[in-house]
Amino acid sequence: MPGMGHVSEAHRSAAGGDGSRGQDPARLLLAAGLVNEEVRRLLEPYGFADPARADANIQVMAGEPRSRQALAKIVGELLASVALTADPDQALDHWEQLFRDGVNRIQLFDYLGGSPRMLHLLCTMFGNSPSLAQTLIRDPLLIYWLAEEQVLTRQPSRAVLDRTLRASVSNVETVGLKLESLRRFRRREMLRIGIRDLLRLASVQESTAALSTLAAVLIQAAYEIVAVELRRQYGVPKHRDRSKRLVETGFAVMAMGKLGGGELNFSSDVDLIYVYASDEGETHPVHRPSAVSRQRSIPNEEYFEYLARDLTRALAEVTPEGYVFRVDLRLRAEGAVGRLARPLVGYRQYYRARGQAWERLALLKAWPIAGDLSLGRAFLRMVKPFVLGPRRGRIETKEVAALIGEVKAVKEMIDEKMAGRGHENRNVKLGTGGIREIEFLVQAIQVLCGGRKAAILDRSTMGALARFRRHGILSAGAQAALAKAYVFLRDVEHKLQMVHDLQTHALPESPEELTRCAIRLGYPSRDRRAAMKRFTEDYRRHTGFVRRTFQGLFDRPQRSSLLKAALRKG
Numbered sequence: 001m002p003g004m005g006h007v008s009e010a011h012r013s014a015a016g017g018d019g020s021r022g023q024d025p026a027r028l029l030l031a032a033g034l035v036n037e038e039v040r041r042l043l044e045p046y047g048f049a050d051p052a053r054a055d056a057n058i059q060v061m062a063g064e065p066r067s068r069q070a071l072a073k074i075v076g077e078l079l080a081s082v083a084l085t086a087d088p089d090q091a092l093d094h095w096e097q098l099f100r101d102g103v104n105r106i107q108l109f110d111y112l113g114g115s116p117r118m119l120h121l122l123c124t125m126f127g128n129s130p131s132l133a134q135t136l137i138r139d140p141l142l143i144y145w146l147a148e149e150q151v152l153t154r155q156p157s158r159a160v161l162d163r164t165l166r167a168s169v170s171n172v173e174t175v176g177l178k179l180e181s182l183r184r185f186r187r188r189e190m191l192r193i194g195i196r197d198l199l200r201l202a203s204v205q206e207s208t209a210a211l212s213t214l215a216a217v218l219i220q221a222a223y224e225i226v227a228v229e230l231r232r233q234y235g236v237p238k239h240r241d242r243s244k245r246l247v248e249t250g251f252a253v254m255a256m257g258k259l260g261g262g263e264l265n266f267s268s269d270v271d272l273i274y275v276y277a278s279d280e281g282e283t284h285p286v287h288r289p290s291a292v293s294r295q296r297s298i299p300n301e302e303y304f305e306y307l308a309r310d311l312t313r314a315l316a317e318v319t320p321e322g323y324v325f326r327v328d329l330r331l332r333a334e335g336a337v338g339r340l341a342r343p344l345v346g347y348r349q350y351y352r353a354r355g356q357a358w359e360r361l362a363l364l365k366a367w368p369i370a371g372d373l374s375l376g377r378a379f380l381r382m383v384k385p386f387v388l389g390p391r392r393g394r395i396e397t398k399e400v401a402a403l404i405g406e407v408k409a410v411k412e413m414i415d416e417k418m419a420g421r422g423h424e425n426r427n428v429k430l431g432t433g434g435i436r437e438i439e440f441l442v443q444a445i446q447v448l449c450g451g452r453k454a455a456i457l458d459r460s461t462m463g464a465l466a467r468f469r470r471h472g473i474l475s476a477g478a479q480a481a482l483a484k485a486y487v488f489l490r491d492v493e494h495k496l497q498m499v500h501d502l503q504t505h506a507l508p509e510s511p512e513e514l515t516r517c518a519i520r521l522g523y524p525s526r527d528r529r530a531a532m533k534r535f536t537e538d539y540r541r542h543t544g545f546v547r548r549t550f551q552g553l554f555d556r557p558q559r560s561s562l563l564k565a566a567l568r569k570g
Helices: 036-046 051-062 065-083 088-098 105-113 116-128 130-138 142-146 158-169 175-198 204-234 300-316 344-354 357-363 373-388 397-421 435-449 461-470 476-500 511-520 528-554 561-569
Strands: 236-240 246-248 251-255 270-276 281-284 341-343 367-371
Touching (some): 036 051, 051 065, 051 088, 065 088, 065 116, 088 130, 116 175, 130 175, 158 175, 158 204, 175 204, 175 476, 204 251, 204 300, 204 367, 236 300, 251 373, 281 300, 357 373, 357 397, 397 435, 397 528, 435 561, 461 476, 476 528
Parallel strands (some): 270 341
Antiparallel strands (some): 236 246, 236 281, 251 270, 251 367
């Protein structure tokens, strides 16, 4: 690194003479002859770990003399906004990247000078979320889209999203181009949702709902694209109903997990199950002379396996435009080794003969989101007796013990795996006192008592907790504490995943990264060490309460006041 008396080339040729004296950061751009010590003093208030690199970023951003003058007018506000973020150094790296591909500096600097809100927004994104920053760097015109009225102030409804996406898909002809339009749409809407979340314009529940709605719209669109292409090749799948009429065979995409509950993560796989109406049938040609000769009939079983395979690939395949969603099909019958799609009767037979306790819990969140929604509702009716058991009579002690024991065994396996990785106190989803413990607690109570008291059933965890309080299963204090813990942990999960758009749930080990996580969560950046301390204290407090509540039910069910209240009310 140059000595502290070195004058950089950028500062030898800085435009505008000496600039003002004192701590005005515009001097970085306008004052000639600055030495490293002066650069360091000017950048010191903004929390950069590497002032020399930060200065180099600023000089590249500045460009030629006219744009340098334009940047000088906003550099103070820009640096002040960057200082509030998790990683000020990285923020300037992203600012520099933005200008590598010919973005008009003068136009953008002048625009941001008249829109301090947008300047702050870009700094917030660049210093907190590399994945969102890369979306904007890839398509800088999105800056002006974000500034449009209501883009950030209001989350669009499903109907609006669906209408906008259909218009985009209709502009192209081939399957490949249609799927690329889905990927671009997803990237843009994830930018909207992510920024609203970072700026606290949306609550955690609003963000998870928006993510779930976006996923449902995209999965429906992908299904339609794939189904049209398959019908072009093989015709329409049909079977005979109970009245012996030849009818079209329906296909439904069932959302499971957090998507089924309307509580999707920021960077999450989508858990799906594919179900169709009947194996008893085959495809029938579409009656268009130009198409008949190219179509061959295949059995329904083969057709729907193709449909499931092609839909999964359409969603998960990574192209230069990214992907739509990673897909997890392991919740289907027989897990990873089972058929991708099964008929309704096949699922009925499977759950009657081989269904396990964890599948009862998982199916509480099942919900149809694409394809034939009436078939999806038929699937829900079919699995209800398996999930909830008999609707009348007293709940047997052995039934309670069996379910509690099976769920506890699953959690102990998870705990062992987390301990092996050293993540038992770091994994916000699967670790001690994490999200999964709240979900298991809620789902176990619902499975045990939901058949007799349907009013406690809710696909969302937050909704179920509220119902437990209303029906006397949880006290107001316990419900509030569990709900706060759940929201806190989901917020942490989002901020971890927002960094690189990866499905991660482990808190970082280094103090620096832990501090950055705290600041992304909104802990004040003016004292970064205090932010990390407060965050870790809050994390321990929330996970400690969750763990104690979980153990109260699963380690000592005979003495659990929660279970006694649930059984009494159920």
